[in-house]
Amino acid sequence: MGDGVLQELGRLEALARAELTAITTAEELQALRVRFLGRKGLLTTILRQMGTVPAAEKPLVGRRANDVKAMLEASLDAHRETLAHASIAAALTDRLDMTLPGRRPATDGHEHPIRQMTRRVLAICTDLGFSIFDGPEVESEQHNFEALNMPADHPARDMQDTLYVEAGACQRLLRTHTSPVQIRVMLAQPPPVRIVAPGAVFRRDADVTHSPMFHQVEGLYVDHGVTFQHLKGTLLQVLERLFGEGISVRFRPSFFPFTEPSAEIDLGYHRDAHGMRLARHGAEPVTDWLEILGCGMVDPAVFEAVGYDATAVSGFAFGLGIERLAMLEWGIDDIRRFYENDLRFLTQL
Secondary structure (H helix, E strand, C coil), rough: CHHHHHHHHHHHHHHHHHHHHHCEEEEEHHHHHHHHHHHHHHHHHHHHHHHHCCCCCCHHHHHHHHHHHEEEHHHHHHHHHHHHHHHHHHHHHHHHCCCCCCCCCCCCCCCCHHHHHHHHHHHHHHHHCCEEECCCCCCEHHHHHHHHHHCCCCCCCCCCCCCCEEEECCEEECCCCHHHHHHHHHHHHCCCEEEEEEEEEECCCCCEEEEEEEEEEEEEEEEECCHHHHHHHHHHEEEEEEECCCCCCEEEEECCCCEEEEEEEEEEEEECCEEEECECCCCCCCCEEEEEEEEECCHHHHHHHHHHCCCCCEEEEEEHHHHHHHHHHHCCCCCCHHHHHHHHHHCCC
């Protein structure tokens, strides 16, 4: 009797394979599954004969029955996947009209306003004879602080709320200004030096006029006989070429560890329906001031740190805040808008 059940299982397997090749729809596939594997299906009918199989043959017949069932289930599942993929492909083909015109990508984009302002500042500085230098954003304490006359116990370091990325003996941090580029250049070459260093810098600040990441263009000029008069004339030239003549510029004394004497420069502005606007002499009154840069004569301690003779050369340094300039150029009263990636805002600039 065992041989008879084995033969029926063989015929069932062959029949299922043959009929499966003719199935073209999911409905037909489901009907085939019920016919062969359902509670009243062909396989169930054969398995009901197991009671008549001799005990010695039952293990062999049982294994054969399980193999046939596993084959049927795997074949049915594979065919279902094949039909599903074919259905998707057919749907896509039916809906694709090859005669329709293509969709052109948007071509009205432009550079981010921060990059636009950086390029404008660099263009002016290079016209004035400055060369552009770059440096790493992850810096050592030596380049970022100590060579700039800010030892570990200097209170000015607390003001910068430094973001460290590596502790221990060789502490490394996200640079808080691009001044380390000035140190690297002076260590690499003797005077004269006339450079600008653009790039992103990082401090733990966040409000309407401060951002944890912002951008600077710092400048350095070192040579024989450089004076504060040269510094003031250079910066006024940069600002007037950037914003036009007639702007209100205010120099006020300040303190930086790496320059002495030091000053900060503010630009006067007023507010209207469009936000912050630069005030111009004879046109609009100054209602408030916005600090845009710090500057000063290079401290002799910095020259000593890089091996320059402070009795033979002098120099000035400055650092422009690009976001601040952009705020005044486009009337923006919140620095955080530059980093929200809101196209409704960016496409207006």
